[in-house]
Amino acid sequence: MILTVTLNTALDITYRVPSLRPHASHRVSDVTERPGGKGINVARVLAALGHEVTVTGFAGGTTGRILRDRLTEVPGVRDALVPVSGATRRTVAVVDGRSGGTTQLNEPGPTITVAEWSAFQGAYQDLLASASAVALCGSLPPGVPVGAYAGLVRTARAAGVPVLLDTSGAALRRGVAGRPDILKPNAEELAELTGFHEPLRATQDARRRGAGAVVASLGAQGLLALTPEGRWRAAPPAPLHGNPTGAGDSVVAGLLSALVEHRPWPDRLSRAAALSAATVLSPTAGEFDHPAYENLLPRITVTPEANAA
Amino acid sequence: MILTVTLNTALDITYRVPSLRPHASHRVSDVTERPGGKGINVARVLAALGHEVTVTGFAGGTTGRILRDRLTEVPGVRDALVPVSGATRRTVAVVDGRSGGTTQLNEPGPTITVAEWSAFQGAYQDLLASASAVALCGSLPPGVPVGAYAGLVRTARAAGVPVLLDTSGAALRRGVAGRPDILKPNAEELAELTGFHEPLRATQDARRRGAGAVVASLGAQGLLALTPEGRWRAAPPAPLHGNPTGAGDSVVAGLLSALVEHRPWPDRLSRAAALSAATVLSPTAGEFDHPAYENLLPRITVTPEANAA
Numbered sequence: 277m278i279l280t281v282t283l284n285t286a287l288d289i290t291y292r293v294p295s296l297r298p299h300a301s302h303r304v305s306d307v308t309e310r311p312g313g314k315g316i317n318v319a320r321v322l323a324a325l326g327h328e329v330t331v332t333g334f335a336g337g338t339t340g341r342i343l344r345d346r347l348t349e350v351p352g353v354r355d356a357l358v359p360v361s362g363a364t365r366r367t368v369a370v371v372d373g374r375s376g377g378t379t380q381l382n383e384p385g386p387t388i389t390v391a392e393w394s395a396f397q398g399a400y401q402d403l404l405a406s407a408s409a410v411a412l413c414g415s416l417p418p419g420v421p422v423g424a425y426a427g428l429v430r431t432a433r434a435a436g437v438p439v440l441l442d443t444s445g446a447a448l449r450r451g452v453a454g455r456p457d458i459l460k461p462n463a464e465e466l467a468e469l470t471g472f473h474e475p476l477r478a479t480q481d482a483r484r485r486g487a488g489a490v491v492a493s494l495g496a497q498g499l500l501a502l503t504p505e506g507r508w509r510a511a512p513p514a515p516l517h518g519n520p521t522g523a524g525d526s527v528v529a530g531l532l533s534a535l536v537e538h539r540p541w542p543d544r545l546s547r548a549a550a551l552s553a554a555t556v557l558s559p560t561a562g563e564f565d566h567p568a569y570e571n572l573l574p575r576i577t578v579t580p581e582a583n584a585a
Numbered sequence: 586m587i588l589t590v591t592l593n594t595a596l597d598i599t600y601r602v603p604s605l606r607p608h609a610s611h612r613v614s615d616v617t618e619r620p621g622g623k624g625i626n627v628a629r630v631l632a633a634l635g636h637e638v639t640v641t642g643f644a645g646g647t648t649g650r651i652l653r654d655r656l657t658e659v660p661g662v663r664d665a666l667v668p669v670s671g672a673t674r675r676t677v678a679v680v681d682g683r684s685g686g687t688t689q690l691n692e693p694g695p696t697i698t699v700a701e702w703s704a705f706q707g708a709y710q711d712l713l714a715s716a717s718a719v720a721l722c723g724s725l726p727p728g729v730p731v732g733a734y735a736g737l738v739r740t741a742r743a744a745g746v747p748v749l750l751d752t753s754g755a756a757l758r759r760g761v762a763g764r765p766d767i768l769k770p771n772a773e774e775l776a777e778l779t780g781f782h783e784p785l786r787a788t789q790d791a792r793r794r795g796a797g798a799v800v801a802s803l804g805a806q807g808l809l810a811l812t813p814e815g816r817w818r819a820a821p822p823a824p825l826h827g828n829p830t831g832a833g834d835s836v837v838a839g840l841l842s843a844l845v846e847h848r849p850w851p852d853r854l855s856r857a858a859a860l861s862a863a864t865v866l867s868p869t870a871g872e873f874d875h876p877a878y879e880n881l882l883p884r885i886t887v888t889p890e891a892n893a894a
Binding site for chain 2: 289291293296297298299300301302303304305307338341342366368370372375377378379380381382383384
């Protein structure tokens with residue numbers, strides 16, 4: 277199975293309003309609620325691709341209970357979340373009916389105790405024994421040490437399990453030092469990590485910091501990958517219009533699913549780019565459109581990338 | 586005891602963000618959660634004033650369970666909510682740290698079945714037997730007939746229990762026909778009900794529609810009351826700056842508490858205006874500041890109001 281780690285799981289709530297106006301009162305016309313956090317989103321895509329997935333991380337409180345209840349309804353996903361005394365955070369996405377824009381409100385998450393963090397590390401080590409790959413995804417809840425991902429990367433490497441890291445800020449800066457096999461930053465995370473805004477230069481710098489491969493997701497410009505086998509750009513045939521929510525999580529799912537199937541890098545990138553595009557095109561935020569994925573997959577262009585000047 | 590009815594109870598969530606920007610992502614720095622809906626807010630103020638209060642209405646789902654758990658922590662408030670199969674709604678108030686402005690997002694509430702509505706009407710009738718006054722507060726959840734308040738007003742009057750109505754839109758338009766003893770609209774609700782924007786004329790028109798007394802809460806201009814005993818304006822000594830959330834609910838609590846103590850109208854209005862002002866001045870939205878209330882009470886001016894031209 278593929279293991280995904282979401283230390284800061286969330287109950288994702290989506291509200292639809294005609295138009296969000298600061299300091300006004302709004303009647304929400306439509307409410308949806310689903311298990312969230314980047315690793316859980318990655319697991320949902322992996323399961324839809326036919327992979328066996330186990331999710332771990334933390335869940336607690338009433339929100340954690342709802343999240344775990346809902347997770348039982350997702351076929352192919354096994355729940356190995358570690359219980360905590362604090363309550364799992366909520367995120368609220370307010371979708372503007374007129375413009376389609378989304379305003380995001382993210383709660384910080386529960387404070388994890390030292391004992392809970394230890395319990396997680398033990399569970400993680402046990403789960404690695406049957407994992408073919410692991411994705412470490414998203415922000416760290418309060419209480420988890422900022423160097424957490426570096427430790428989790430090293431544990432995976434020691435167990436011989438390929439490990440992908442997708443996070444931001446200080447957690448990313450510290451995590452890359454653990455030498456993950458794959459780093460998946462977006463343009464903003466890459467610039468924050470390296471100080472470079474030019475994508476190729478920033479990606480090269482990120483790789484020098486310790487990642488085996490770096491796959492940067494650059495929005496409309498597709499993916500830029502620097503790997504031990506070579507460097508490529510992967511992009512859909514034409515620019516896409518839609519909701520980018522979850523597109524990065526689909527990239528992670530695409531990379532990992534192709535990795536465990538022992539596909540070469542260009543195939544991994546095609547799959548990741550096609551899934552990402554099919555997520556942007558989906559009418560439901562964070563889901564991918566299956567027919568669009570199958571239609572796009574053979575049309576992704578993967579081109580070798582020259583050295584930076 | 587005083588009975589308050591909240592057909593559309595809510596779990597009120599407050600988020601604090603530095604500044605709300607539409608279509609951006611925000612980390613919420615502070616999260617609070619408390620039982621809400623207008624009648625529950627009224628009950629909280631009545632209990633703080635030393636009255637015995639019973640709350641009824643509907644509660645269901647996980648949010649309803651949290652709401653009822655939290656209600657047990659409010660001394661002096663007895664929970665007589667009727668269970669429903671749907672989930673109690675949430676409201677999210679996003680407070681802007683910089684400007685202090687509040688952006689409100691209100692879920693619509695669960696759909697009430699015919700059987701649940703019947704069960705409530707039976708419970709309500711039973712509760713009236715030991716009630717000295719009743720307040721009918723807030724919006725109607727989906728499934729409850731739009732004429733619901735007119736029926737509940739008539740049931741209270743038939744039981745000899747003074748009844749106050751505080752709602753808006755169609756529920757107000759239909760409810761006033763039941764002839765409540767007191768109607769407590771704000772300026773906007775009054776204008777929507779009557780079509781008049783001039784407060785005195787609008788208040789006179791609202792009274793003609795069936796209310797025994799109308800107490801209009803006019804924000805910075807204080808209260809305007811048309812009653813069988815006379816007509817008055819009540820206002821604090823100087824304009825107030827603060828958060829008006831819950832000020833209207835404090836007016837309702839002030840009017841009902843003084844009513845059951847058999848105080849004359851000018852005393853009821855002083856108390857309502859002082860509580861409302863002490864709510865605006867409170868640092869916590871929807872709470873009233875006790876020392877401010879005691880300080881303001883003797884300083885409220887209640888002046889007789891002449892006839893409209």
